[in-house]
Amino acid sequence: xxxxxxxxxxxxxxxxxxxxxxxxxxxxxxxxxxxxxxxxxxxxxxxxxxxxxxxxxxxxxxxxxxxxxxxxxxxxxxxxxxxxxxxxxxxxxxxxxxxxxxxxxxx
Numbered sequence: 528x529x530x531x532x533x534x535x536x537x538x539x540x541x542x543x544x545x546x547x548x549x550x551x552x553x554x555x556x557x558x559x560x561x562x563x564x565x566x567x568x569x570x571x572x573x574x575x576x577x578x579x580x581x582x583x584x585x586x587x588x589x590x591x592x593x594x595x596x597x598x599x600x601x602x603x604x605x606x607x608x609x610x611x612x613x614x615x616x617x618x619x620x621x622x623x624x625x626x627x628x629x630x631x632x633x634x
Contacts, residue, residue: 580624
């Protein structure tokens with residue numbers, strides 16, 4: 528899946544539909560991006576969500592969780608990171624992701 532597949536414009540033209548991998552990438556940006564743009568508590572919460580998704584992906588058999596975690600912590604943006612984020616979310620599974628997102632108040 529490409530970046531365009533992760534962030535799809537809504538048919539109505541207002542906003543985007545964001546796949547779980549997109550949420551992971553956005554939270555990684557909040558956690559590890561420019562600290563001037565994110566309050567410390569919000570960055571901490573975003574790191575917890577990223578860690579939760581990576582733990583669920585590992586439990587689901589995603590063996591590159593550590594590599595993806597390192598790339599996310601470097602705030603690397605590339606097609607490779609996007610593809611790994613999709614694979615991690617697929618491995619984590621919908622029910623685990625819903626649980627993680629709900630615990631963070633997102634679902």
